[in-house]
Structure formats: C-alpha cells, structure tokens
Amino acid sequence: LAGRVYAYRVVGQRGLELLDVELGTRKDLTQLGSHMHVWRRQGGGAGPLILLGSPSEHSYSSSKWGMMAAAAAGEAPERGWQAGEVRVMDPAAWGGRQVGGGEELAGLVRILSGMQSPGHFGRGLASSTATGDVWIGEPFGGGEAGRVYRWSADAAEPQCFGMADGGHARLGQTIRAASGAGVELLAVSAPHDSQFSRLAGSVLLMHSRAEPS
Incomplete structure (x- = not known):
C-alpha cells in the first residue's frame, strides 16, 4: 500500500504512451496516488500542477497526538500516524524516470502535511x-x-x-x-x-x- 504513480502522454484521439516516469515513496502504507487532482493555476501563463494525495502517510512534521488508539497495540499512535500528506508536483520537470520519495522526486514543488493523527489529510x-x-x-x-x-x-x-x-x-x-x-x-x-x-x-x-x- 505504499503507492506508485505512472505518467502517460495522450497520442492522437485515443492512444496513450507510457512515459519513462515513475513516482513512488520509500514509506509503507501511504496510499500515494490514490487521490490526484490537476490544479490549473491562474494568471501569468503558469502551467498546471498535479496534486498527489497520500492520506494514510506518516507525517513527521505533525504537531498533534492522535485521537484514536493504534489498531495493533491498543496504544496511542505515534505523532503523525496516518496524518496524511499532499505533494504538489510540476509535470514540466518530468524529464526521465524518477523513483524515490520526498525531495528526490523531480518536479516536487511543495509537500503539504496533515497535523493530526489519523486525519487522512489529502x-x-x-x-x-x-x-x-x-x-x-x-x-x-x-x-x-x-x-x-x-x-x-x-x-x-x-x-x-x-x-x-x-x-x-x-x-x-x-x-x-x-x-x-x-x-x-x-x-x-x-x-x-x-x-x-x-x-x-x-x-x-x-x-x-x-x-x-
């Protein structure tokens, strides 16, 4: 359930071409790519950005403790457990195959982090x-x-x-x-x-x- 995202280019009216781009994360249980949205920005000729939600990802920047008990141990989950994150990506920078997570991803503009466990932000x-x-x-x-x-x-x-x-x-x-x-x-x-x-x-x-x- 770590998640992975592949990119395709539309060819003609019905064809699709798989690009040599692969976006992933080294974290487990993130659900990266389960929720995506194309953000068409306004003004200045800015190109679209892609929002990649990973709602069950552990957020290390979270500042609040969880509201629920961890399923396995019956204890309060550690800080950031399933808080969720959203990666803001610029597809114009996808020039080749990219595998990894965090700042290693080509075209990564920003990471927005959830602040509550388990909030499922994104x-x-x-x-x-x-x-x-x-x-x-x-x-x-x-x-x-x-x-x-x-x-x-x-x-x-x-x-x-x-x-x-x-x-x-x-x-x-x-x-x-x-x-x-x-x-x-x-x-x-x-x-x-x-x-x-x-x-x-x-x-x-x-x-x-x-x-x-």
Missing part, C-alpha cells in the same frame, strides 16, 4: 477556478468530524476553512468545485453524517469565497 482534493485556491479534505480530523482546508501558492500553510459540528460525519471525504453565473460553490461530502438518519450521509454546499472558520 483524501479530498479540488481547486477553484474563481480564486485559484486549493481545497484539501481531512475527513478523520477532529475525531472523525472532518475538516476542509484552503491553500494558495503564496500561503505558508493550509488554513482550516470549515469543519463539521461534532459527530463522526467525516466531512471532506470528497470535494468538488463548481461555478456558474458568477458564483462558485464547493460540494463537500460527509458520508457518515447522521443528522437525518444514522450514517445516511450528506453533501454540504459551501461558498468558496467565504472567510475561513
């Missing part, structure tokens, strides 16, 4: 066409209540944008951004929300231009 990924911001879900944050973070390229760290009001809703499992008539909304899933019926789930619509909570 399970939901989306970007805004109106503001150019990136949206990141952390469905296990806050004791499985769930959080949504907002990040822009000029920000030091992602900021919490919204969170569920208690319970085990797992807000941020998936995120989609949609715009029309000058308004952009985020559709954020909370698959375990029980406000209407136990574990029935719900989808929240959030204004992307609102102030972070």
Whole structure:
C-alpha cells in the first residue's frame, strides 16, 4: 500500500504512451496516488500542477497526538500516524524516470502535511477556478468530524476553512468545485453524517469565497 504513480502522454484521439516516469515513496502504507487532482493555476501563463494525495502517510512534521488508539497495540499512535500528506508536483520537470520519495522526486514543488493523527489529510482534493485556491479534505480530523482546508501558492500553510459540528460525519471525504453565473460553490461530502438518519450521509454546499472558520 505504499503507492506508485505512472505518467502517460495522450497520442492522437485515443492512444496513450507510457512515459519513462515513475513516482513512488520509500514509506509503507501511504496510499500515494490514490487521490490526484490537476490544479490549473491562474494568471501569468503558469502551467498546471498535479496534486498527489497520500492520506494514510506518516507525517513527521505533525504537531498533534492522535485521537484514536493504534489498531495493533491498543496504544496511542505515534505523532503523525496516518496524518496524511499532499505533494504538489510540476509535470514540466518530468524529464526521465524518477523513483524515490520526498525531495528526490523531480518536479516536487511543495509537500503539504496533515497535523493530526489519523486525519487522512489529502483524501479530498479540488481547486477553484474563481480564486485559484486549493481545497484539501481531512475527513478523520477532529475525531472523525472532518475538516476542509484552503491553500494558495503564496500561503505558508493550509488554513482550516470549515469543519463539521461534532459527530463522526467525516466531512471532506470528497470535494468538488463548481461555478456558474458568477458564483462558485464547493460540494463537500460527509458520508457518515447522521443528522437525518444514522450514517445516511450528506453533501454540504459551501461558498468558496467565504472567510475561513
């Protein structure tokens, strides 16, 4: 479950060509590549970046202890356990085969790290066409209540944008951004929300231009 990502080039209308690029990590149980998103940045002719989520990756920069017990030992998990990370990659730098992790990956622009164990930061990924911001879900944050973070390229760290009001809703499992008539909304899933019926789930619509909570 370490995860691996391969790159293809579209040839013609239906063909695919496998590039000599392989992105991996030396860590175990990261689920690297299980969640990916193409971030089409705004202005300045900037090319797209690729967000690679690894929601169960151990985050060594995490600063909070876990909310759940480790499955095997029945003890509190070590700091950063399954906190999750998001790698921001520039595909323009993929000139050859790359195997490894961390800063060894060609085209690595930034690593965004989850701050809670086991938050699963990076399970939901989306970007805004109106503001150019990136949206990141952390469905296990806050004791499985769930959080949504907002990040822009000029920000030091992602900021919490919204969170569920208690319970085990797992807000941020998936995120989609949609715009029309000058308004952009985020559709954020909370698959375990029980406000209407136990574990029935719900989808929240959030204004992307609102102030972070």
